[in-house]
Amino acid sequence: MADMDKYCLFSAPYSFLGDMKEEFQKAIPTKFCEIWDRAALTPDSFLSIWIVNPGQRFVIGLEEFGLFPALSVIITPSTASNHIDKEDCRAKGVAVYTLLDDRQGLNTISASAEFTFLLLLNTLRRPDVVIQEVAAGRWRENEEMLRGQELNGRQVGLVGMGRIGQRLAKWCSAFEAKVSYYDPYVTFPDYPQRPLEQIFSESDIVCICCALTPKTTGMIDKSLLRRLKHNASFINTSRGEVLREEDLVEVLKERHDIKVALDVLSAEVTGNQFKSALIALHKQGRVVISPHIAGATVESQTKAAAIALNLLRHHDSVQIYSA
Numbered sequence: 001m002a003d004m005d006k007y008c009l010f011s012a013p014y015s016f017l018g019d020m021k022e023e024f025q026k027a028i029p030t031k032f033c034e035i036w037d038r039a040a041l042t043p044d045s046f047l048s049i050w051i052v053n054p055g056q057r058f059v060i061g062l063e064e065f066g067l068f069p070a071l072s073v074i075i076t077p078s079t080a081s082n083h084i085d086k087e088d089c090r091a092k093g094v095a096v097y098t099l100l101d102d103r104q105g106l107n108t109i110s111a112s113a114e115f116t117f118l119l120l121l122n123t124l125r126r127p128d129v130v131i132q133e134v135a136a137g138r139w140r141e142n143e144e145m146l147r148g149q150e151l152n153g154r155q156v157g158l159v160g161m162g163r164i165g166q167r168l169a170k171w172c173s174a175f176e177a178k179v180s181y182y183d184p185y186v187t188f189p190d191y192p193q194r195p196l197e198q199i200f201s202e203s204d205i206v207c208i209c210c211a212l213t214p215k216t217t218g219m220i221d222k223s224l225l226r227r228l229k230h231n232a233s234f235i236n237t238s239r240g241e242v243l244r245e246e247d248l249v250e251v252l253k254e255r256h257d258i259k260v261a262l263d264v265l266s267a268e269v270t271g272n273q274f275k276s277a278l279i280a281l282h283k284q285g286r287v288v289i290s291p292h293i294a295g296a297t298v299e300s301q302t303k304a305a306a307i308a309l310n311l312l313r314h315h316d317s318v319q320i321y322s323a
């Protein structure tokens with residue numbers, strides 16, 4: 001078939017995109033259809049470009065390439081690509097783009113940093129528990145349990161000083177907290193850089209906000225978690241694979257003083273997040289887990305879609321549509 005018969009599948013959430021959907025159609029014929037599970041996929045010989053759903057519950061690889069023999073480009077409106085088998089993509093000659101390929105556009109997105117800051121404050125004041133007290137018909141009967149801590153004056157350790165870490169450093173400093181960071185790839189004179197072990201042993205609050213790479217996979221283990229200070233807060237909004245979850249479960253059994261908030265679990269990429277032992281601890285109130293929602297705002301997902309459109313327009317295989 002002629003190239004003009006090929007089209008783009010946009011399987012990420014799109015209900016809020018408005019006129020941007022027309023912009024996609026101008027670039028290349030585009031089908032909008034939210035897809036979360038592999039079972040929703042059907043064979044298609046004309047699918048050439050796939051803008052995927054970062055929250056999908058399967059990893060794109062050889063099985064999908066068999067369904068879509070004309071597929072040449074995958075764009076994910078996210079920074080991470082652990083839902084895409086890059087080795088399979090390389091073997092098949094499929095190009096993969098992420099939001100990291102448009103740093104200027106990416107830096108306009110603050111949703112994940114805002115949600116990380118929200119989780120940070122939640123570990124100190126627990127508004128989720130406080131609200132349930134009123135729902136249960138109690139006022140201040142359990143004030144001893146509900147008494148929290150201030151961010152002011154606390155030591156915050158950031159693991160990763162990229163887009164999210166930099167925003168957290170600025171906001172925590174505005175609350176008069178003391179900020180230090182671990183990131184071997186950048187230097188920020190305004191904040192002291194510390195070894196990873198020191199971040200864990202000296203910080204009242206540790207936020208994991210680094211990128212998922214081969215070097216950071218499994219980086220946070222029990223040797224670090226056991227260093228956490230008494231009553232420390234531990235927050236992870238990076239990717240679940242950065243943390244050895246079985247080690248966190250083990251440490252939480254040993255120590256009941258640590259406060260934990262997670263927006264990511266390692267098994268979510270294959271739809272097996274509820275098999276994690278951390279889910280039971282969440283149900284017991286030992287940890288707070290949110291469903292990888294840090295980046296889910298109308299503004300951030302609209303900006304991410306715009307970046308995806310920009311990447312689509314600039315890829316060689318779609319130039320004929322935007323000529």
